[in-house]
Amino acid sequence: MLTTPIYLDNNATTPMDPRVLEAMLPYFTQKFGNAASRNHPFGWVAEEAVDYAREQVAKLIGASEKEIIFTSGATESDNLAIKGVYEMYKDKGNHIITLTTEHKAVLDTCKHLEKLGAQVTYLEVESDGLLDLQKLEAAMTPQTILVSVMYGNNEIGVIQPIKEISAIAHKHGALFFSDATQAVGKIPVNVNEDGIDLMAFTGHKMYGPKGVGALYVRRKNPRVKVTSQMDGGGHERGMRSGTLNVPGIVGFGKACELCQLEMEQDAKRLSALRDKLENSLLELEESYVNGNKQNRLPHTTNISFKYVEGEGLMMAMKDMAVSSGSACTSASLEPSYVLKNLGLSDDLAHSSIRFGLGRFTTEEEVDFAIENTKKAVNHLRELSPLWEMFKEGIDLDSIEWAEH
């Protein structure tokens, strides 16, 4: 039986796997100790649990457990990585390179550093969302200390050529950081094969709990250091103070272990369902996939349905949780900057919907989504003056729209 509303917004957050919850529960009550309490069994039990989780997390990304710094999530990890590297290496150079399509946690951190004297280059991506490596090569300078490029994009799911990007960064003596929040646990990510020096990821995008994440910091070839952004008791090798969130970390570890075991079969199943969803929706006239279709996370598709507005469309897709790139500018919100950076016109950006499938998405739900979305698009096109003009062959660009 299908229960509604169905959840197709797994890029925003995932439900927690019940097996994760089960692993966490004892650490709220019986095993509540502080992992830093070195002198009694309560502390030892907690510390042991954290150590075990650290191994589970490290293993998923091919790292050693000493290279994992637990944080409160990817936002904090992004901040720690970029601010921490800048402060640590700014005598070497003050130049950082990133993309215009990064998450706000990266972009706003870079903007913050600009005020403190950093020079930041925001590279534009191509119309398929991917970085042109030659543009990166051309932007590198002797002052470049850090290249920050996300692994998989949260809105359109495109996967950047990480290996090639890290190679270019290293060739010029810069470190490479990746916000891999959307990729870890969904596709194979290996920090050594990919040449990653620092990497941010988070529990709640991979069926783990919210409020816990990690920063991977390379210890060998090269040994990377970041200055702490949270000072105090010197936890996490001095890089991130604060009593460890033991139940959260245990859950995060369990989530990583499950992803390692099930990622391949999940990805296979989800990409088939995603393709079914996408191909069925592309049967609608004037609908377009945003972003590169080959190099893409298996569970994500972002589609623009021309001549209907995303927010209105979401409302018509009753009983479905999805996300829209639309935000009416009159309500003084901007439509998705990621889509605009692909060169999408504003009206196409306003017409976009992101579908994010997940481990618990069923085929029945996808069938429901197809039916429901088609009905909604058709309903709204009936209501759309732009659709009518399009059907009459009127060039919308030829109309002088009244300011309002």
Add this chain to the structure above:
Amino acid sequence: MAYSDKVIDHYSNPRNVGTLDKSKKNVGTGLVGAPECGDVMRLQIEVDENNIITDAKFKTFGCGSAIASSSLATEWLKGKSIDDAITIDNMDIVEELALPPVKIHCSVLAEDAIKSAINDYRVKNGLPALELEKSHH
């Protein structure tokens, strides 16, 4: 954000969706908004010889509140004289649909569309266009 029942009702069962023949002399058309802003509203009225609105139609590209505002506007317009219709205020729409503050401009759009349709009719029929106060946003 949750929508009010009335917004949902107008949105799911929009009243008076459609198109009137804009070349007819007794039809006034208002087209406001812009695709790149995420909203376009077209509102049309058909007026009889006593200046009474006998029919109203709309089509809207926009959020649920914009669709509901224009649907409601067409209901209110029918049967009104053009002089009464011009006094419809966006805050009446806000109140009726219980729109939250971020959605007030959707109702402004509907008010603008009403006024622009009436003026189109007036100009077509030799009446002076009314000076409209610039919309409030």
